[in-house]
């Protein structure tokens with residue numbers, strides 16, 4: 354079985370659907386059903402008895418463009434566990450780039466971040482290098498950075514609160530730092546935080562990390578550990594945008610790439626290009642009047 358849900362404009366919908374149907378017929382994957390979901394009027398659901406999810410995804414992109422969508426090999430249900438990346442997924446910034454600006458090094462650090470998130474650099478090496486560049490920066494810069502620069506992505510609080518109201522456990526896993534992730538998690542309502550710790554001595558950053566590095570394998574291990582505690586059959590949602598999110602996006606039942614780098618988008622079975630994280634609630638067919646304000 355294959356189920357696809359996508360946010361679809363009604364204008365020209367029938368023409369697009371006919372083209373999708375023809376392409377899928379050509380691929381030997383006939384469409385069984387296409388209908389708008391009951392609760393969220395702009396969500397189109399397609400179902401196929403079987404077929405290749407990658408072919409279905411690329412067919413939908415061919416005819417609907419970069420729309421928000423989710424493809425699964427089972428009936429889509431509200432997840433019991435939500436594990437998310439922080440930087441450029443739950444907040445609109447990369448914390449280390451913004452913090453580097455307080456040391457006059459934003460451009461240098463941001464260039465490394467961008468390459469690491471694209472998967473062009475080893476994550477741990479790139480992290481160690483950037484943290485090293487921050488040596489000597491006063492710890493106070495972090496709280497200034499948080500209040501002046503760091504903002505949640507639209508819909509982040511509502512996404513977390515609504516999933517929690519439906520009995521979903523929520524975990525923030527970041528390759529960034531607890532200094533940022535702890536207050537962000539509190540603001541957004543996440544129940545657990547996993548991240549890196551910046552070394553501080555006498556209120557100044559040491560340029561070193563304390564403890565083990567939180568990287569792609571940590572994100573994956575956290576997802577698996579949390580899922581194991583929920584028992585069999587618990588569906589998992591993961592969201593992220595960078596190369597270090599790929600293993601957890603692949604492991605999740607619903608791996609949703611949020612305005613992501615190409616490699617992360619390719620690894621995910623869902624994608625959001627619009628600004629609002631609440632689009633994810635629509636893909637789970639949670640009606641807007643049941644969304645919970647964070």
Ligand SMILES: [Mg+2]
Pocket residue numbers: 438439440441442593594595
């Ligand atoms: Mg990120």
